[in-house]
Amino acid sequence: MEQTDAPVVSNTHLTGEYWLLEVEAPSVAAALEPGQFVNIRIRDSLAPFLRRPFSVYRVNPEKTRLQVAYKILGNGTRLMKETLQPGALCDLIGPLGKGFELPEDAKTIALVGRGIGIAALPMLADLAAARGVTSHAFLSARSRDNLVGAEIFASHGGQVFTHADDTPDDVALVTDHLLRMAESTAFDAMYVCGSNRLIRQVDKLARAHGIPAQSAMEQHMACGFGDCHGCIIEVNLDRDGESRGYREVCHHGPVFNTWEVANA
Ligand SMILES: Cc1cc2nc3c(=O)[nH]c(=O)nc-3n(C[C@H](O)[C@H](O)[C@H](O)COP(=O)(O)OP(=O)(O)OC[C@H]3O[C@@H](n4cnc5c(N)ncnc54)[C@H](O)[C@@H]3O)c2cc1C
Ligand code: FES
Numbered sequence: 016m017e018q019t020d021a022p023v024v025s026n027t028h029l030t031g032e033y034w035l036l037e038v039e040a041p042s043v044a045a046a047l048e049p050g051q052f053v054n055i056r057i058r059d060s061l062a063p064f065l066r067r068p069f070s071v072y073r074v075n076p077e078k079t080r081l082q083v084a085y086k087i088l089g090n091g092t093r094l095m096k097e098t099l100q101p102g103a104l105c106d107l108i109g110p111l112g113k114g115f116e117l118p119e120d121a122k123t124i125a126l127v128g129r130g131i132g133i134a135a136l137p138m139l140a141d142l143a144a145a146r147g148v149t150s151h152a153f154l155s156a157r158s159r160d161n162l163v164g165a166e167i168f169a170s171h172g173g174q175v176f177t178h179a180d181d182t183p184d185d186v187a188l189v190t191d192h193l194l195r196m197a198e199s200t201a202f203d204a205m206y207v208c209g210s211n212r213l214i215r216q217v218d219k220l221a222r223a224h225g226i227p228a229q230s231a232m233e234q235h236m237a238c239g240f241g242d243c244h245g246c247i248i249e250v251n252l253d254r255d256g257e258s259r260g261y262r263e264v265c266h267h268g269p270v271f272n273t274w275e276v277a278n279a
Pocket of ligand 2: 235236237238239240241242243244245246247263264265266
């Protein structure tokens with residue numbers, strides 16, 4: 016983990032409500048694993064005072080640049096769009112947190128994401144493809160143009176199932192597609208981000224099939240590395256949920272086993 020002033024390469028509209036920031040940060044990009052995040056300080060501004068955490072969307076093949084896909088929610092992300100333009104420096108700390116684990120012998124995996132939670136998954140799809148693992152994507156969003164990164168998942172050759180809440184023809188939910196595909200496809204692992212409902216459903220399916228499943232959590236954060244205890248969630252300490260405990264998402268996560276966070 017290191018702090019760096021990363022030159023901004025681009026910061027452009029991605030799709031729907033989302034923007035894509037790309038920065039030059041070779042030492043961070045080279046060390047990043049899928050599911051890890053970076054903590055960005057909005058420069059030349061005391062408000063917001065705290066850094067803002069973002070999943071890394073993708074790293075370029077040379078591992079010199081990293082991308083963040085973000086939705087403008089409040090002051091921090093609005094200033095990110097306005098001030099982090101080419102020529103500016105992006106003050107970031109990373110890589111932070113614990114990323115996804117891709118089993119060595121995995122052949123087929125399922126990636127399940129909703130809304131901006133999808134942004135945590137393309138880097139995992141890239142890693143899977145590089146290792147010859149087939150990934151099938153199950154993506155949902157409020158509207159079709161908010162289905163972030165659908166073309167990235169498709170480019171790796173796996174199937175991509177989508178659901179947009181505002182599209183009347185989309186009768187089947189992504190979990191319907193996932194359940195149906197799981198009847199004929201032996202997934203070796205599942206990964207989910209962006210919705211507690213999806214986490215619970217993926218966990219149920221993973222338990223039924225006896226395979227690992229992991230979820231990236233997106234809690235409010237302050238320090239980003241385990242010092243302030245501002246991002247604590249209650250987790251299961253055993254698979255039956257009989258024993259419960261507390262974990263910092265930034266430090267123990269953001270990636271957890273779904274059985275740990277299915278009722279977080
Ligand atoms: C590990 C991690 C990875 C993340 N990855 C991404 C990403 O890839 N792309 C992306 O757009 N966002 C991501 N987020 C969320 C992102 O950090 C927030 O959207 C951002 O901090 C909002 O800052 P702001 O100043 O614009 O909004 P604020 O003014 O801080 O908040 C505006 C509104 O958004 C809500 N909000 C802020 N942060 C969160 C959050 N973490 N969860 C739910 N609601 C929140 C606030 O309650 C408030 O209602 C991630 C968060 C975490 C913890
Ligand atoms: S954000 Fe400070 S401990 Fe997690």
